[in-house]
Amino acid sequence: MNGFREPSVLPGFGLTLGFATFFLSAIVLLPLAALVLKTASMSWADFVDVVSSPRALASYRLSFGASLVAALINTVFGFIVAWTLVRYDFPGRKILDAMIDMPFALPTAVSGIALTAVFAQNGWIGQYLEPYGIKVAYTWLGVTVALTLIGLPFVVRSVQPSLLEVQRDLEDAAETLGATPLYIFRRIIFPTVLPALASGFTLAFARGIGEYGSVIFIAGNLPMKTEITPLLIVIKLEEFDYNGAAALGFVLLAMSFVMLLSINLVQAWARRGVVTARR
Amino acid sequence: MVGITASSAAEISARPGRRTLTSVVIRWTFIGLSLGFLAAVLLAPLAAVFTTALGEGVAAYFRSFADADTGAAIRLTLFTAAIVVPLNTIFGICAAWAIAKFEFRGKTFLMTLIDLPFAVSPIVSGLVYVLLFGAQGWFGSWLLEHNIEVIFALPGIILATLFVTFPYVARELIPLMEQLGNDEEEAAMTLGASGLITFLRVTLPKIRWGLIYGVILCNARAMGEFGAVSVVSGHIRGLTTTMPLHIEILYNEYAFVGAFAVASLLTLLAVITLIVKSLMEWQASRASGN
Numbered sequence: 001m002n003g004f005r006e007p008s009v010l011p012g013f014g015l016t017l018g019f020a021t022f023f024l025s026a027i028v029l030l031p032l033a034a035l036v037l038k039t040a041s042m043s044w045a046d047f048v049d050v051v052s053s054p055r056a057l058a059s060y061r062l063s064f065g066a067s068l069v070a071a072l073i074n075t076v077f078g079f080i081v082a083w084t085l086v087r088y089d090f091p092g093r094k095i096l097d098a099m100i101d102m103p104f105a106l107p108t109a110v111s112g113i114a115l116t117a118v119f120a121q122n123g124w125i126g127q128y129l130e131p132y133g134i135k136v137a138y139t140w141l142g143v144t145v146a147l148t149l150i151g152l153p154f155v156v157r158s159v160q161p162s163l164l165e166v167q168r169d170l171e172d173a174a175e176t177l178g179a180t181p182l183y184i185f186r187r188i189i190f191p192t193v194l195p196a197l198a199s200g201f202t203l204a205f206a207r208g209i210g211e212y213g214s215v216i217f218i219a220g221n222l223p224m225k226t227e228i229t230p231l232l233i234v235i236k237l238e239e240f241d242y243n244g245a246a247a248l249g250f251v252l253l254a255m256s257f258v259m260l261l262s263i264n265l266v267q268a269w270a271r272r273g274v275v276t277a278r279r
Numbered sequence: 280m281v282g283i284t285a286s287s288a289a290e291i292s293a294r295p296g297r298r299t300l301t302s303v304v305i306r307w308t309f310i311g312l313s314l315g316f317l318a319a320v321l322l323a324p325l326a327a328v329f330t331t332a333l334g335e336g337v338a339a340y341f342r343s344f345a346d347a348d349t350g351a352a353i354r355l356t357l358f359t360a361a362i363v364v365p366l367n368t369i370f371g372i373c374a375a376w377a378i379a380k381f382e383f384r385g386k387t388f389l390m391t392l393i394d395l396p397f398a399v400s401p402i403v404s405g406l407v408y409v410l411l412f413g414a415q416g417w418f419g420s421w422l423l424e425h426n427i428e429v430i431f432a433l434p435g436i437i438l439a440t441l442f443v444t445f446p447y448v449a450r451e452l453i454p455l456m457e458q459l460g461n462d463e464e465e466a467a468m469t470l471g472a473s474g475l476i477t478f479l480r481v482t483l484p485k486i487r488w489g490l491i492y493g494v495i496l497c498n499a500r501a502m503g504e505f506g507a508v509s510v511v512s513g514h515i516r517g518l519t520t521t522m523p524l525h526i527e528i529l530y531n532e533y534a535f536v537g538a539f540a541v542a543s544l545l546t547l548l549a550v551i552t553l554i555v556k557s558l559m560e561w562q563a564s565r566a567s568g569n
Contacts, residue, residue: 210400
């Protein structure tokens with residue numbers, strides 16, 4: 001093993017690592033490699049034809065646009081919710097805190113039909129928006145609402161620990177010296193939580209781009225208008241257009257890699273931020 | 280997330296200068312905005328599941344479970360989870376043991392690869408198996424010759440679910456086991472315990488709550504996965520429809536009571552998952568706090 005691993009008295013390294021790598025390769029890596037190879041077997045012209053067709057471009061615009069708007073909404077409201085949960089005590093706070101993880105545990109199909117019921121024209125919230133001409137269900141707004149629900153826990157759970165790191169003494173000192181709440185927020189609180197907000201934003205954005213189950217019920221799924229990229233892949237598969245599906249799948253996979261990379265970069269930056277803040 | 284306790288919040292409200300008009304206004308604005316936002320996107324949908332499911336009375340609610348296809352969907356979901364969850368639990372324990380207990384080259388890379396299914400769209404997770412085992416896929420013709428059905432059949436559903444729920448147990452265990460360190464295991468080994476005994480008697484009791492939460496989260500995702508399973512299942516009613524897919528079928532047939540009744544079962548599962556999580560955090564804070 002010369003230099004591959006540090007010596008240890010504990011047993012089972014070969015067995016556990018061997019099984020883990022085998023299982024990882026069989027279930028995750030080989031299938032993903034199959035997608036890449038399938039795309040590579042297409043001619044360049046065919047590939048470009050599929051991934052830059054007007055319908056595909058419209059679906060990217062919706063998937064990206066709605067994910068971006070939803071992630072921004074979550075950054076604002078996620079901060080407010082995290083602040084409320086960390087700083088204030090009120091009846092039901094603990095239950096509310098536990099419920100933030102609901103979108104992680106709730107099947108996406110359930111959130112999809114439930115949101116549609118609430119935001120449809122005759123739904124609890126939809127009926128009050130209808131007179132103002134705001135239609136949520138079956139428009140891009142609906143897609144945004146669904147992605148907001150899905151992304152919420154990512155932002156709240158990143159920001160909560162960082163809010164605990166804000167030094168209260170600094171806030172109190174600033175207040176004694178006459179700083180307004182807004183000034184304290186801008187100069188003390190915001191710089192401390194910024195890395196966590198950025199990390200939560202990226203996670204929520206990444207999740208939104210690939211999301212399927214919660215979106216398709218509320219989206220309406222009109223080609224060129226309310227059709228997300230994952231749905232377009234499903235449609236290609238239903239037409240037995242494996243090449244088309246693989247090409248679009250490859251685009252989504254490439255996006256996931258870019259997002260994964262940005263998440264790692266943002267989190268490395270966030271860790272550095274914590275170190276400098278403590279100095 | 281552990282350690283956000285009521286005492287910290289109580290302490291803040293007791294600090295001097297926290298009862299001025301501005302701070303009270305800010306406080307209630309924040310609480311109001313939070314509750315309003317959560318009520319709209321989180322609480323209202325949850326409530327809608329149960330009110331719609333019970334919309335035509337309790338009798339209609341229970342009658343929807345008597346439907347043969349609904350029963351088949353519930354059985355298929357339970358069966359899939361019964362295969363997927365143990366496999367991913369064994370993987371999670373092995374991966375966590377190798378990664379948390381040993382130092383070796385390429386560890387960070389391995390952890391990134393394990394996280395991969397989190398980053399991949401569920402549709403892509405299903406698609407990769409169609410490309411491998413589908414009629415026009417790599418092994419498609421071989422499978423056809425040997426009369427083995429993978430896509431649009433149970434094996435495909437199991438594979439797609441395995442992929443999607445792959446990282447859950449490992450993700451819970453790795454940070455926990457890294458934090459606990461190796462000292463006690465090394466002591467047990469030095470005193471002559473075998474590797475298996477060391478794991479069962481020393482490691483397992485320490486990671487019990489993290490393991491339970493990882494398993495239950497993996498189970499919730501396995502039973503609730505929609506996108507990936509939808510791609511490989513073929514939607515053959517009563518045969519290859521899991522609970523989430525059956526919800527879609529009923530919903531598209533405007534059988535709202537039936538759709539939301541099945542949805543209410545999965546919502547209850549999610550609620551139980553969150554209760555176990557809260558219990559785990561309570562245990563963890565008790566173990567580290569006092």
